[in-house]
Amino acid sequence: MAAETSRSVKVIDQSKVAPPPGSVSTTAVALTFIDVRCLFLGHTHRIFFYELPHPTLYFTQTILPHLSVQVTTVESDADFNHSVANHARDVKALKSLVPKLPLHCLSSSSNTTHVVPIMAIQFTVFPNSGISVSVTLNHAAADGRSFNHFLKFWASMNRSRGEDLTSLSLPLHNKDIIEDPHGLSSIYLEDLRKFGNLNPMGDHQVPPDNVLTTLVLKQTKIKQLKHWIATADNQQQSKINDEEIRISTFAVACAFMWVNIMKLQEQIRGSLDDNDDMLYHFLALADCRERFGSKIPATYFGNCVTLIYAPIKRRELMGANGMVIAAKAIGRQIYELGTGSVFKGEEKFSSSRGEIFKAGRVVTVASSPNFRVYETDFGWGKPKKVEMVHINGYSCFSLAESREEDGELDIGVVVGRDRLDLFNAIFEQI
Structure with a gap:
């Protein structure tokens, strides 16, 4: 199979959505021992492709205002139908559709605190063909079941324009119900100290081919x-x-x-x-x-x-x-x-x-x-393809x-x- 022609993406919008300053109190949520173990798993990158035969302007003016989350919107000149096919597709090109989730460090004389964002979202518009919704998630924040429940809830809210709040239950955030009867938390924390940046199942450099x-x-x-x-x-x-x-x-x-x-x-x-x-x-x-x-x-x-x-x-x-x-x-x-x-x-x-x-x-x-990922419907029908990259x-x-x-x-x-x-x-x- 011949190598794919290089394609480009162009950033057309970036936005942050947050509550007004002072309207929500700061809350510290401790990691459970299972969350600590999942720090080894790195980031999850999932892309949902949807057919949407409209120009970019239609997406930014008609659809994007209803999707109130922190997002980056880009435009791609790649072939949408090629991107959603089963045959071999360039991983580097697919990675360009995925948002980055950087690691920030706050240092003091005594220690270093790692400030790790939880999630980033990117919309990619394939003009007159389709769009992709891609999410990067820090696995320490949620497992696949929680992540997909969140996506379906968000999709349901968008599909109903916020009028249907009964189709899916609200998530439970009480971490106290997770007990550690075997003392695994101390073992996993020691692993973090021992292995440092070793992330065998996590993020990695993608070979160009x-x-x-x-x-x-x-x-x-x-x-x-x-x-x-x-x-x-x-x-x-x-x-x-x-x-x-x-x-x-x-x-x-x-x-x-x-x-x-x-x-x-x-x-x-x-x-x-x-x-x-x-x-x-x-x-x-x-x-x-x-x-x-x-x-x-x-x-x-x-x-x-x-x-x-x-x-x-x-x-x-x-x-x-x-x-x-x-x-x-x-x-x-x-x-x-x-x-x-x-x-x-x-x-x-x-x-x-x-x-x-x-x-x-x-x-x-x-x-x-x-996880039934093909049931994630934002109002544009079920996904044409869902990928993990x-x-x-x-x-x-x-x-x-x-x-x-x-x-x-x-x-x-x-x-x-x-x-x-x-x-x-x-x-x-x-």
Whole structure:
């Protein structure tokens, strides 16, 4: 595929919206131990593309005044239809649609205080074609469920011009309901002191040749994989009580991507280690509002997530039944969350976090089909495409429900342009 023609964006408006001085008191909200852990995750960058066949002036005069938030508005000369397609698109070009969230430091003789903005929003107008709404969020402020609830509430307010306040519940901001029975807060704070700026899952420099492509996992393929996993006769199966474990669509999709991304890594860099007993790792965040001791309300705003952490030996993951073993391992982790083991083993993972990520033996997933991102309607219809552009190449993928068909999944993957043929060869089974 030929490289895309360089495109430009032009800033046409910047605004800040704030209450009148003195009208709102200053409030300090302490971070919970889960918020502290999420400082390692860096920023989330999500872009919502909407078809809107109007000129830029229509957006700035008719739509923008009703969207009362702190925003930057830019105009792009990129091809809107190319930007929302599934085929490979330049990551750097997509990043130009995302607002920056800078780190500010206030220093004194005794210490340094970090002042970190929580969120930034950017509208990009593709004249006479569409617009994108992109949000950069500091993950320490909120998890995916809270973030998407906020976006849907904002979209609902805009769609109804502020007249419908009943479609979604207001968020709950009481951090006191999050308890730390295992003393993990001190462990995570020590990690911050130990690792400093190490942000293995967070922001990173984008190689100039990276492209983002979307795989669509069809419902027929998902059913085929589920059947294979459920009926596979292998040694691992005898170690797991299959009656207790439900192999979900999430587990199947993650197993499929884990195995194939590790194959891609090994094709590019060679086997990461000669030792077949070396552990390869899968990591995901799981909502635990309904699993967290005293029940946390669904409307809680903040971070209420735990880790799904599955390590598998290389010889098993890369073997003929690797996908079966991976799906069962992920399924068991999900099952154990329902047995009261919400934060089991996190202190052990914390101690080896840096080593695991530096060695490059890990695959992570961003987002979830449960967030229903294509239901975020500002009054312009459902999004034409939703993308996450902070995912790392060769170690992370994004997961969302399909816009077109119920039961299908959109999977976002970043890969070097010169590796597209290899990528397609490995993933052609999709």
